[in-house]
Amino acid sequence: MGRRPGGRVTFRAIADEAGVSIATVSRVVNGSTRVSEGTQRAVREAAQRLGSGFARTRSGAPPVLVYCPYALTDYFGTIVTSVVETLALHGRRALVLAGESAQDDTSALLALPEQQGIAGAVLVLPPGSTRDLEALHARRYPLVVVDPRAELPETVASVSAAHAAGARRVARHLLGLGHRRIGFIGGPADWLASRNRLVGHTAALAESGLLPDPALMAAIAEPTTHEGHTAARLLLSRTPRPTALVAFNDKTAAGAVRAAREAGLTVPGDLSVTGFDDSELGQSITPALTTVRQPLEEMGRMAVSLLVRLVAGHAVDTLHVELATPLVVRDSTAPPAAESRV
Known part of the structure; x- marks a missing residue:
C-alpha cells in the first residue's frame, strides 16, 4: 500500500x-x-x-506552508501526504506546521504576508474564524483551504468532498434495504461537513416520505471511536430502537459496532452500521464497513493545483471545488430483521 x-x-x-x-x-x-x-x-x-x-525541488522556488493543526494519522495524514508529494512534483518544498499544538499558532498564519520566503499556503480544516482567512485573502495572499470547517466567502479557494451527496447516498442505500428507523450520529456542530451531511441525510428521508425523528439523532463533540460508542449506546436505548446507524465517520462507526455487540446485537443481522471516509480502519474491522469514500489524496492534489495557479497569478474560474463521494458497500449493512420491519 x-x-x-x-x-x-x-x-x-x-x-x-x-x-x-x-x-x-x-x-x-x-x-x-x-x-x-x-x-x-x-x-x-x-x-x-x-x-x-x-524528488528534487526547483532551485530557488519559495516553499509552501502546509498547515494542519491535527495529528497526522488516518484522515489528515493522507491529505497532508498528498499535498507534500504533489508540491514536490511541482518543484516546490513544503513547510509542514502540523499537530494539535499548531492550533494555538494561528498568529503564524496572519503573519504569512510578511514572510517573503513563503509562496503561499494550503490550510487543512483550519480551526480559526473565517475572518482570518478573509484578511489573508484581502491582502492577495495565495491560499487554498482543504475541507473548510465553516462556509467560506466565494473568493477564497477551497477543496472539499461532496458531503451532502455522500450522506444522501448512504441513507438511500439503507432505505433501499428496507430500513425506516435510522439513527444518525452527527459530527461536531460547528463543522460545515456535519451540517452538509445532515442536509443530505434528511433529503434522502424526505424522498421516502419520512421526517427526521429527534429521538434518532445524536451529536458528538469529536469524531472518535469513544464518542461514537457513547452516541450509539444512547440511540440503541431508544424504544423501539433503530435498525440502522449512520455514523459521522469510520471511527465513530467502529465505536457503534462495539456498542451493538455489548448490547447483544449482531452487525448486520440485528443492526446495520455505516461509516464515512473509507479509511483503513473501516476496511479492517469485522464486519468491514459500508461507508462513503472521501477522495482524500485527490483533495490534496487539487488543492496544490489551485494554489500553483494562484501563485502564478493565473485566473481561476472555479474557486470552490467539491469532489465526488461514492458509496462503498461492504458487510456491515443488510435488510432489517423481519420482526423489526415497519
Whole structure:
C-alpha cells in the first residue's frame, strides 16, 4: 500500500518504515536543520529500503506552508501526504506546521504576508474564524483551504468532498434495504461537513416520505471511536430502537459496532452500521464497513493545483471545488430483521 499506481513510494510509507511522522519525512526531504542526523539517516535508509529517492525541488522556488493543526494519522495524514508529494512534483518544498499544538499558532498564519520566503499556503480544516482567512485573502495572499470547517466567502479557494451527496447516498442505500428507523450520529456542530451531511441525510428521508425523528439523532463533540460508542449506546436505548446507524465517520462507526455487540446485537443481522471516509480502519474491522469514500489524496492534489495557479497569478474560474463521494458497500449493512420491519 506504500506505492502509488505509478510505482512511486509515498511519504506515509516512508514515515511508517522509519517510525517517524509524515512531517518529519517532509523536513528531511526539504533539508531542514531541525531534524537530528540520526533521524535523517533513518528516514533516508527507510526510503532506500522501499526503493525511493527523494524528488528534487526547483532551485530557488519559495516553499509552501502546509498547515494542519491535527495529528497526522488516518484522515489528515493522507491529505497532508498528498499535498507534500504533489508540491514536490511541482518543484516546490513544503513547510509542514502540523499537530494539535499548531492550533494555538494561528498568529503564524496572519503573519504569512510578511514572510517573503513563503509562496503561499494550503490550510487543512483550519480551526480559526473565517475572518482570518478573509484578511489573508484581502491582502492577495495565495491560499487554498482543504475541507473548510465553516462556509467560506466565494473568493477564497477551497477543496472539499461532496458531503451532502455522500450522506444522501448512504441513507438511500439503507432505505433501499428496507430500513425506516435510522439513527444518525452527527459530527461536531460547528463543522460545515456535519451540517452538509445532515442536509443530505434528511433529503434522502424526505424522498421516502419520512421526517427526521429527534429521538434518532445524536451529536458528538469529536469524531472518535469513544464518542461514537457513547452516541450509539444512547440511540440503541431508544424504544423501539433503530435498525440502522449512520455514523459521522469510520471511527465513530467502529465505536457503534462495539456498542451493538455489548448490547447483544449482531452487525448486520440485528443492526446495520455505516461509516464515512473509507479509511483503513473501516476496511479492517469485522464486519468491514459500508461507508462513503472521501477522495482524500485527490483533495490534496487539487488543492496544490489551485494554489500553483494562484501563485502564478493565473485566473481561476472555479474557486470552490467539491469532489465526488461514492458509496462503498461492504458487510456491515443488510435488510432489517423481519420482526423489526415497519
